[in-house]
Each structure stands twice: as structure tokens, then as C-alpha cells.
Amino acid sequence: MFESAEIGHSIDKETYEKAVIELREALLDAQFELKEQARFPVIILINGIEGAGKGETVKLLNEWMDPRLIQVESFLKPSDEELSRPAQWRFWRRLPPKGRISIFFGNWYSQMLHARVYGDIDDATLDAGGAAAERFERMLCDEGALLFKFWFHLSKKQLKTRLKALEKDPEHRWRLSELDWKQSETYDQFVRYGERLLRRTSRDYAPWYVVEGVDPRYRSLTVGRTLLEGLQAALDMQEKGPERLAHAAPLVASLDNRGLIASLDLSRTLGKDAYKQQLAREQERLAMLVRDKRFRRHSLIAVFEGNDAAGKGGAIRRVTESIDPRQYHIVPIAAPTEEERAQPYLWRFWRHIPARRQFTIFDRSWYGRVLVERVEGFCSEADWLRAYAEINDFEEQLVEFGIVVVKFWLAIDKNTQMERFKEREETSFKRYKITEEDWRNRDKWDLYIDAATDMVDRTSTEIAPWTLIEANDKRFARVKVLRTINDALEGAYKKDK
Amino acid sequence: MFESAEIGHSIDKETYEKAVIELREALLDAQFELKEQARFPVIILINGIEGAGKGETVKLLNEWMDPRLIQVESFLKPSDEELSRPAQWRFWRRLPPKGRISIFFGNWYSQMLHARVYGDIDDATLDAGGAAAERFERMLCDEGALLFKFWFHLSKKQLKTRLKALEKDPEHRWRLSELDWKQSETYDQFVRYGERLLRRTSRDYAPWYVVEGVDPRYRSLTVGRTLLEGLQAALDMQEKGPERLAHAAPLVASLDNRGLIASLDLSRTLGKDAYKQQLAREQERLAMLVRDKRFRRHSLIAVFEGNDAAGKGGAIRRVTESIDPRQYHIVPIAAPTEEERAQPYLWRFWRHIPARRQFTIFDRSWYGRVLVERVEGFCSEADWLRAYAEINDFEEQLVEFGIVVVKFWLAIDKNTQMERFKEREETSFKRYKITEEDWRNRDKWDLYIDAATDMVDRTSTEIAPWTLIEANDKRFARVKVLRTINDALEGAYKKDK
Incomplete structure (x- = not known):
């Protein structure tokens, strides 16, 4: 916070x-x-x-x-x-x-x-x-x-x-x-x-x-x-008697245009050899940690958000590579289904909460409400404003039950995104990954960054902190993601004692 | 409740x-x-x-x-x-x-x-x-x-x-x-x-x-x-997206027209001699109780509500007769002053909260919001509906601090009210007591009783219960009021041990 x-x-x-x-x-x-x-x-x-x-x-x-x-x-x-x-x-x-x-x-x-x-x-x-x-x-x-x-x-x-x-x-x-x-x-x-x-x-x-x-x-x-x-x-505001005012200003103002996300050092990289070595080590560490008997008292949730083309999919693959497929689930979050629209907003996430000893990866998440829904106007201002407190309540329940919650924002700069968009258009097997919508979102780059910064400020808590990932270099990003998950699990085990 | x-x-x-x-x-x-x-x-x-x-x-x-x-x-x-x-x-x-x-x-x-x-x-x-x-x-x-x-x-x-x-x-x-x-x-x-x-x-x-x-x-x-x-x-309700519904139904329905207040046995009386004797005893008891050194840890609030002409003034006089005037205050509640209208509703009651060892009598009270303001439409439905919870919060703070809170509803029947109205009109020194407004309120008798019953149901709590006073007979009413106050004080002293 x-x-x-x-x-x-x-x-x-x-x-x-x-x-x-x-x-x-x-x-x-x-x-x-x-x-x-x-x-x-x-x-x-x-x-x-x-x-x-x-x-x-x-x-x-x-x-x-x-x-x-x-x-x-x-x-x-x-x-x-x-x-x-x-x-x-x-x-x-x-x-x-x-x-x-x-x-x-x-x-x-x-x-x-x-x-x-x-x-x-x-x-x-x-x-x-x-x-x-x-x-x-x-x-x-x-x-x-x-x-x-x-x-x-x-x-x-x-x-x-x-x-x-x-x-x-x-x-x-x-x-x-x-x-x-x-x-x-x-x-x-x-x-x-x-x-x-x-x-x-x-x-x-x-x-x-x-x-x-x-x-x-x-x-x-x-x-x-x-x-x-x-x-x-x-x-x-119209004079209609006593009325609550909704505060829509961001939690931390950045009058100097130096938001948390904008301040990231995106030039960080990891060499090929170091990457191979560190990736192998962290993957092995994760494999051990989720097979550890102390994991019986816990479960794990990893949330992936970030710019389009920031490499969420690739990072998720590196996380799951070393784990038994029966132990993890990946939940991709797209537009809600008809059944989900008939329920309160958080319902479609609650239904995927892992049981003990399970690991669930959310590829996009409940933060959609304060990101895409806020920026695109899919919900009212009142709805996304109350969502921060509701999400903090929600995550508090998860953590109090022993679930380890890690949240990633994968950040790239605008040029890197452009390169990746173009590459996707040019590579036949990657073409499905790029749509008109991606180009439209790109036009709202600043709005998305503002919303993401405000989101991190309002929902990065001691119990469920956000980790910002410098993702211009995919290798650096993937290793940092894995290491963060491992550190969080180890931290939770230590607290059990 | x-x-x-x-x-x-x-x-x-x-x-x-x-x-x-x-x-x-x-x-x-x-x-x-x-x-x-x-x-x-x-x-x-x-x-x-x-x-x-x-x-x-x-x-x-x-x-x-x-x-x-x-x-x-x-x-x-x-x-x-x-x-x-x-x-x-x-x-x-x-x-x-x-x-x-x-x-x-x-x-x-x-x-x-x-x-x-x-x-x-x-x-x-x-x-x-x-x-x-x-x-x-x-x-x-x-x-x-x-x-x-x-x-x-x-x-x-x-x-x-x-x-x-x-x-x-x-x-x-x-x-x-x-x-x-x-x-x-x-x-x-x-x-x-x-x-x-x-x-x-x-x-x-x-x-x-x-x-x-x-x-x-x-x-x-x-x-x-x-x-x-x-x-x-x-x-x-109009279709304007998700919206909270306010529940305006009473807490306890009385489909059989047998509300708590309507069920009172108003024929209860007290003979003149018994009255004199009991009044003297209870007044002495009160005088002792407020001089008791255990009162140092407490203070006392008595709230008087009831039908017009139910005898609030007379009952209050019998309560104060035996006490040192420096120890009590009577706060008559009428329309709010300009200063009070510029503050949140409960402000004008908070300002009169007694210090330790003090006794404050509210002649009408914060319950005006769910009685006269509700019935006459002086506030919105949303305002009086949220008032119950706000009042319970308020009284909880008082009681937790050690203040003894007693709340009286003085009930008379419609005929008795008519007799007293007429008497007031006929007696010169009582004429100031009767106004056009009293007659208008009388026309809304049933609405006031419904509001009062709902109020008692929603705000009579273990920590600050309502006492309903059968007040057709003034003697009976006055003694019951005094006795209730004394019992409440004694009860609080006992709990201190």
C-alpha cells in the first residue's frame, strides 16, 4: 500500500x-x-x-x-x-x-x-x-x-x-x-x-x-x-439532499508523473546461460516446495496481470513445467459466461479457489474490474470504487485460511509491445494471439497504466503484496516470477513454525 | 428486540x-x-x-x-x-x-x-x-x-x-x-x-x-x-442496474393487529394512598442511589417518549423532585436550531451527554427521527431506515462507557387523550399545552403507533431496553417510571462488583 x-x-x-x-x-x-x-x-x-x-x-x-x-x-x-x-x-x-x-x-x-x-x-x-x-x-x-x-x-x-x-x-x-x-x-x-x-x-x-x-x-x-x-x-453535485460523494482520485497522486509502474527499470535483463541455470534451479525449488509435506496446510494462488503481450503465457508455462499436472490448474479469465453474469462479481473467482495442496494460476483475474472494466466503462464508477475494499476483504479471507497469494504485474514499454504485436502478426502460429482489441487497448495505454498503478497502491497489502515484473526481457521476467513464488511459499512455511 | x-x-x-x-x-x-x-x-x-x-x-x-x-x-x-x-x-x-x-x-x-x-x-x-x-x-x-x-x-x-x-x-x-x-x-x-x-x-x-x-x-x-x-x-423498481433495495417493513409483523403497544393493559391503576406511599419510597430510593458513591463510575440517561398528553411532564417532575438540581438536566427536544441543522442528526444529542455522576432527562429524544420525522415525512425513507442501526451504535457506546440508559414509552388510549386535550383547553394555565399540531397528530394515531411499535422492536436491546408504561392512570405510570430507573441503577451497581 x-x-x-x-x-x-x-x-x-x-x-x-x-x-x-x-x-x-x-x-x-x-x-x-x-x-x-x-x-x-x-x-x-x-x-x-x-x-x-x-x-x-x-x-x-x-x-x-x-x-x-x-x-x-x-x-x-x-x-x-x-x-x-x-x-x-x-x-x-x-x-x-x-x-x-x-x-x-x-x-x-x-x-x-x-x-x-x-x-x-x-x-x-x-x-x-x-x-x-x-x-x-x-x-x-x-x-x-x-x-x-x-x-x-x-x-x-x-x-x-x-x-x-x-x-x-x-x-x-x-x-x-x-x-x-x-x-x-x-x-x-x-x-x-x-x-x-x-x-x-x-x-x-x-x-x-x-x-x-x-x-x-x-x-x-x-x-x-x-x-x-x-x-x-x-x-x-446536484442538490438532492445529503448524498455520499465517491472519491475517484488515485490513492497516491503522481503529480511528477512518476508512478510506481512508470518508475520501473525495464532495461533489466538476464543472459542466456544465467537464465538456463537460474530457471532450472527455481523450477526444481518449486517442484520441491509443492511436494513438501508442509504444503498440506496451504495452497497457492498466483495472479497474472500485465500489459498485452507482456509475456504472461510464457511465464506461466515456465512455472508449470516442473509440476505434476494434477496439482495445478490454470484459469484463463475472459468475458464472463452467461452463468457468471447471473452472479455477484467475485463468484466466478470463488468457484476456482484451490483446495489445500492445490495451486491455481489465474491468467488475468478479479482485478479485471479495476482495470479493463474501469477503463472501458463496463461497470459504473461506484462499482469499481467499491471493488478495492471487496477485493481486499476477499484476499484477506484467502490468506487467513493459509492460502499463499502472489500477484504479478508484468510490465513492458510501448515500443516492446509494438515489436511483439508485429511479430505476432507475422508469425503464422502466433497470429491468433493478436486481435483488433489489442490495438484498441494500446490506444488507451496511459489510462491502463494509471488504473494499474492505482490498483497496486490500493491492493498491495502486507498479506497479499503485488510484485511488479520488469518484462521487456522475457528471461529476466520468468525467473523473477518463479523466484517470487518460491520465496512466498518458503516464507509461509517459516511462519508455520 | x-x-x-x-x-x-x-x-x-x-x-x-x-x-x-x-x-x-x-x-x-x-x-x-x-x-x-x-x-x-x-x-x-x-x-x-x-x-x-x-x-x-x-x-x-x-x-x-x-x-x-x-x-x-x-x-x-x-x-x-x-x-x-x-x-x-x-x-x-x-x-x-x-x-x-x-x-x-x-x-x-x-x-x-x-x-x-x-x-x-x-x-x-x-x-x-x-x-x-x-x-x-x-x-x-x-x-x-x-x-x-x-x-x-x-x-x-x-x-x-x-x-x-x-x-x-x-x-x-x-x-x-x-x-x-x-x-x-x-x-x-x-x-x-x-x-x-x-x-x-x-x-x-x-x-x-x-x-x-x-x-x-x-x-x-x-x-x-x-x-x-x-x-x-x-x-x-426501475431498471437502473444493480441497486440496493431498502426494506421498509416493520421488524415484527402484526397481521393479527396485536402489536406490543396495542397489547398493553391500560386499565392498570394505583390507589391514592398506595401511590403516596410508593412514590415516597421510590423517590427516596432514587435520591440514595444517585448519592451513592458507586454512581461515580456511571451516569444516567432517561428518555421519555409517548403519545401526546400521556403525562411525560408530570412523570419527569416526580423523578426530579427528590434530587439536587445541580445533579440533573432536563433537555426538551423540539425542532432543531439553525446550529443543529448544520450538523449530523445525532449531534444535538451527543452535546447533552452527561458527564459521570450526572443525570440527563431527554423529554423526547433521538427517536424523533423514527417517530415524527418518519410519520410526517420530514426525512427520507432511507434516512429513518438507517437511523435504527445508527441509534443502536450510539447507545452501545453510551452503555459501554457505563452510562445507564432507560427509555420510556408512555402509552394512553385515544379516549384518554381526548379527555386530556379537552381538559387542557378548558383550564387556563394548561392552555399553552395544547396546539393545532396536537390535533393533527391525533388524526395520525395509527401511523404513530405503528412507528412506535417498530421503533421498540428494532431498538429495545438487552443493553438499552425500552420500558412501556401504561399511562392511562398517571399515578401508576409515575411510580412505574421511578421504579424502573431505580432498578436499572441498582442492576448496574451489582454488575460492577
Whole structure:
């Protein structure tokens, strides 16, 4: 979930300054219209890693907008009055009225996370807290509120650098919280539990936005733009009483055009000899791992998505070559059958879930909803927006049962695709592989990449992460796929102990 | 939640037979149209107390409808295949396609409840199961499914009679499940955990319907009618793709016109001397209880609702007479202020939540949404339908914090109201108490009673039960109110130990 927010997004000064002038003006306009319409309140939650620029961003927002119409609430130690009432009371009393904006700093999520990292509460209590937050936010949105949830992120390395800088600065040292961020363990736990909360509370009406905090210009512009777009969309909506707004913005903005997939180093290759050797080794390893008696407590699902002609078929063949055909199934996903169309979306995947000791390969998958169906408009915006949470729920069930889930995005660049398309047209036995549709999809290249990046950001979780495969070189791709599967299986066996 | 399903609803044979002829025809018609439209599937969950007629009702539904289009699924012991996959798999594989109906017997709820009563899982796991069920059902409904959840209920006494009859009947003895229902403890636990699940999983798109199981004619007709009305409403909806249906039917049907409130014995009275004596005793008791040092861990909320002129004001005065004015607040709820209208609905009640050791009396309350706002159309159907779950969430937070919540419905009959209205008009110092609005409300007497009955059914929970007050006799009413408050406080103190 945080991968896209660790790649070092940045914006140069000139671009930034130009953008900010327009942004401020537009934000002020939106804020004024919000006040005039007075149809709904706006609540902004600020969470995330210490030192990732939460405070600075809030300060900046206050400067950019009309401070009379925006209120910053920081929920530090509860007062006596607050302690003598149910926990939610302190948030209710600070809710902004219709037409106003409040920034909630140190909100319900901060408290849960803090308590969990400190060991004051256990996983079950954290989950119960997440469920309560979800109910609270659903009610707020049903009542018309517009909710933004920002998670400011830093990689571990970025955090260390930042902490050092903060320590030297006497003016800012007070900002460090009680959590001892210098401990590597604190970071790991915070991120792990944070991801768990984000996964469970990201809903179409109130998704999380993850912001990489390392570059001040990038993070400020990202937050400002996200707010502006959400606000404008809500203001433009027809007046039909309280209504939920769907957030269609991507989870991690890439204002600098540096998405996770676009940032891949596609020049990676593997020589012929090294390939032969490594392929043989990984294939043998896989054969051993699925015959291992520890596989009895597990099963394996591998999901293959990627650009057209990225080499999914070839990679899948290398995976299955060394395994007994009775142990694996390949499920190619095309247009749904009549029977499948008469069922809820996930039905046609549930029916192929492997039993214990079985291995199922999905050649394209349930991610079709947020890729092709989203881009081609085969389903409504509401449908693909709610699909992320449904898919995370689904995969959580799989993993909790002991199924090992590996997900691959095979990425090639546009030129490589063109070469392969042409080769397919020219080779008689490959001609069936290329259709009109492939050419049409190619025209929507950027839309597909945006959708895929957003998909990875929203569904790459600790329990079922995405692996991006640099697939310009087929040999490199095939070995990386096999090795990832093997590592995942071994990792699962180790955890069993 | 189950009170309305313990009053001995019944339908006479003649009425039943006439009704069934029409019902069957209409059900067959609806079923045919469902098949022709093939727009959505229908899933019927059957749960509840052993011996309350679950099996018989399912059998009857099968007879009434076209058996080729309805499928009964009973999820008993999972198969080997099912055990080797995540738990939800067995339900997915049995989902009906669009246009068909499935009855799920022994579904996810039965399994959770069984496990909890057996002690295989704890409260936290039951709650997590409830939350997972909620997510699953929300997804099904988002995908267009129409979901009916029936809970068949029997009082403890009714169950005992029924068990005896079953035991004597060798043909039916096999039906008794593994749970030992002869043990009084089993019943209590099943009902307690059942209520907890119902409270948390009753949502506007998939509410529970509670059916009193003692009279076969009443329960069959109730289930049949509920299905028919829901089906027809869904079939009549515009074709705009998958869409959630809101269930507006009451939680407990009263086909025999015997609602909980209508069944009250309003002739109960209290003589003048007994009144004086008992009032003094209860007032003294209350004075002691709120001065008790154990009150430091609690606070008290009393909610007063009821017919116009039912004597709320008088009852409230008798409650407060013996207490230090610094310790209580009376919050009269009228139309919301401008400030309150700019906030989510529950905001204006949250702001008056008492601190520890305080006592707040709400003269009318958050239940306005499902009473006056529902009847007068001041809010949309969707708004009042979701309010039940929101209110249950809200009160759960209060009670979990240690607040004692008592809720009164003061009931009088129509004649008594007329007498009091006239008296008010004739007595100069009472004239301010009667307005045009009171007369208008009186014209909607039946609608208000229906709304109030449904409210009690949906929000009378183990943690915050409603107390119905027979208020034709003011003396009787006032003493019962005071005694209920005192008993609730004492009960809370006892639990502290």
C-alpha cells in the first residue's frame, strides 16, 4: 500500500510556485462556494509517520485558505470533561457545521495506532476500533459530510534522515511524539498496523490517500490538489439532499508523473546461460516446495496481470513445467459466461479457489474490474470504487485460511509491445494471439497504466503484496516470477513454525 | 428486540385459509416475474430458536412456490471439499443466480451462534464474525441481491411446551440439534448472543425480521407476506442496474393487529394512598442511589417518549423532585436550531451527554427521527431506515462507557387523550399545552403507533431496553417510571462488583 510513496516523488521549485498560485486561488473560490452553499461539512483527517510533514502541511493549508472558515483541531490529551464521557464525544463536539472545514489532527486513528504500538491493546481491539471508525465515517458520509483521510508516509531510510535533521533543530524537537521513532521496531509496527487499519477502513465514500512526505513541495501540492478536486466535485453535485460523494482520485497522486509502474527499470535483463541455470534451479525449488509435506496446510494462488503481450503465457508455462499436472490448474479469465453474469462479481473467482495442496494460476483475474472494466466503462464508477475494499476483504479471507497469494504485474514499454504485436502478426502460429482489441487497448495505454498503478497502491497489502515484473526481457521476467513464488511459499512455511 | 414476538400472535383458521389462497397466487406471480426479469437473486436466511417452526415454514414456502425456481440449501457439516477452502466458499457455491430464490438454512449466523453458545469462540470473535457477515451482505446487496433475514422466536415458556411435544413425536425427534435446548442456560445464551448479532447486523439494506413461532398460521403468513411485499417492491423498481433495495417493513409483523403497544393493559391503576406511599419510597430510593458513591463510575440517561398528553411532564417532575438540581438536566427536544441543522442528526444529542455522576432527562429524544420525522415525512425513507442501526451504535457506546440508559414509552388510549386535550383547553394555565399540531397528530394515531411499535422492536436491546408504561392512570405510570430507573441503577451497581 505504501510502495508508491517510497519512490522519492518531487516537484521542482518553478513548477511548484506556478502551480501554487493557481491552486490557492481555486481553493479560496471553492471554500467560498462551500460557505455560500452551506450544504455539507468537510472533515480532513491527518495521519501517518512522524516527521513526514503532517504539521507543516496543515500549517500551509491554513495559510492557503481563508482561516476564518477552516479550523484545526488537535486531539491531544483528553480533558477532564472528555474523560468523563464516551470516547467519541470529543470528536462530535468538534465537528464542523455545514459550509465549514475542519482538520482533525491526532484523531481516532492516531489513538488506536498509538495504543497498539505501545501494546496497550491487542489485534482484536484494533480491529474492533477500525470497525467502529468505519461505522462512524459511514454515518458522517450518509449525513452528507465530505471526508478526506491523508496518510503521510516515509520509508524507513527517509525517516532516519528526517529524525536527524529534526533533532538538530531546537525549534522543532518538541514535535516528536511519545513513540520512540528512533527504534526501528517502532517504525515497523506503526507501518504494519497502519496498513492493517488502512486496508480495513478504505471505502469508496472515504478512501485513504497516501502522501509521500519527503519532498515538501510534492506533498503540499498533492494534498492541495486532492482537496481541491474532491471539493469541486462535491460542490458540482446536484442538490438532492445529503448524498455520499465517491472519491475517484488515485490513492497516491503522481503529480511528477512518476508512478510506481512508470518508475520501473525495464532495461533489466538476464543472459542466456544465467537464465538456463537460474530457471532450472527455481523450477526444481518449486517442484520441491509443492511436494513438501508442509504444503498440506496451504495452497497457492498466483495472479497474472500485465500489459498485452507482456509475456504472461510464457511465464506461466515456465512455472508449470516442473509440476505434476494434477496439482495445478490454470484459469484463463475472459468475458464472463452467461452463468457468471447471473452472479455477484467475485463468484466466478470463488468457484476456482484451490483446495489445500492445490495451486491455481489465474491468467488475468478479479482485478479485471479495476482495470479493463474501469477503463472501458463496463461497470459504473461506484462499482469499481467499491471493488478495492471487496477485493481486499476477499484476499484477506484467502490468506487467513493459509492460502499463499502472489500477484504479478508484468510490465513492458510501448515500443516492446509494438515489436511483439508485429511479430505476432507475422508469425503464422502466433497470429491468433493478436486481435483488433489489442490495438484498441494500446490506444488507451496511459489510462491502463494509471488504473494499474492505482490498483497496486490500493491492493498491495502486507498479506497479499503485488510484485511488479520488469518484462521487456522475457528471461529476466520468468525467473523473477518463479523466484517470487518460491520465496512466498518458503516464507509461509517459516511462519508455520 | 424480541418482546413483540412473545405476545402470542395468532391467526384464526378462516382468516388464514382465505389469506393463503391470495398469497400463494401472488407469490407465484412474483416468482414468475422474477424469473422473467432475471435482474436479481433472492436469498432467504432462516435462523432462530429450535422448535420455532423454521423447518415447517421452509417446507411450506416450497409448497407455495414453484419448486423449480426455489432451492433450499442446508449447511450442516461441511464436506471435505469445503473444509479445505476458506469458510465462505461453501456459501458462494450455493448462491442463487439472478431470477432465482435460495433459502439458506444453517447459514453463517447459525454457525457463529452455535460456536459461541458452545464456548468454542469468545465475544470478540463473535463480533468479528458479525462484522464479516455485514461486509459480505453489503457486497451481495451492492451487487443487486435481495436479502431476507428471518429470526424465528419463542419465549422460554413457549419453547418448553414445544420441546415436550416434539419429544413425544418420534417422527420429529431427530430435528433437535446438538445444542441441549432443555437446559435453560442454553436458551438464555442463545437469545443473548442472538440479540447481539441481530443488533449489529440489522442494516437498512438487510434488516432482520423477527417472527413469533408459536402459531403456525401466524408465522407462515408473516413470512409469506414479508417475502411478497419485499419481492414486489424490488420488482417494481426501475431498471437502473444493480441497486440496493431498502426494506421498509416493520421488524415484527402484526397481521393479527396485536402489536406490543396495542397489547398493553391500560386499565392498570394505583390507589391514592398506595401511590403516596410508593412514590415516597421510590423517590427516596432514587435520591440514595444517585448519592451513592458507586454512581461515580456511571451516569444516567432517561428518555421519555409517548403519545401526546400521556403525562411525560408530570412523570419527569416526580423523578426530579427528590434530587439536587445541580445533579440533573432536563433537555426538551423540539425542532432543531439553525446550529443543529448544520450538523449530523445525532449531534444535538451527543452535546447533552452527561458527564459521570450526572443525570440527563431527554423529554423526547433521538427517536424523533423514527417517530415524527418518519410519520410526517420530514426525512427520507432511507434516512429513518438507517437511523435504527445508527441509534443502536450510539447507545452501545453510551452503555459501554457505563452510562445507564432507560427509555420510556408512555402509552394512553385515544379516549384518554381526548379527555386530556379537552381538559387542557378548558383550564387556563394548561392552555399553552395544547396546539393545532396536537390535533393533527391525533388524526395520525395509527401511523404513530405503528412507528412506535417498530421503533421498540428494532431498538429495545438487552443493553438499552425500552420500558412501556401504561399511562392511562398517571399515578401508576409515575411510580412505574421511578421504579424502573431505580432498578436499572441498582442492576448496574451489582454488575460492577
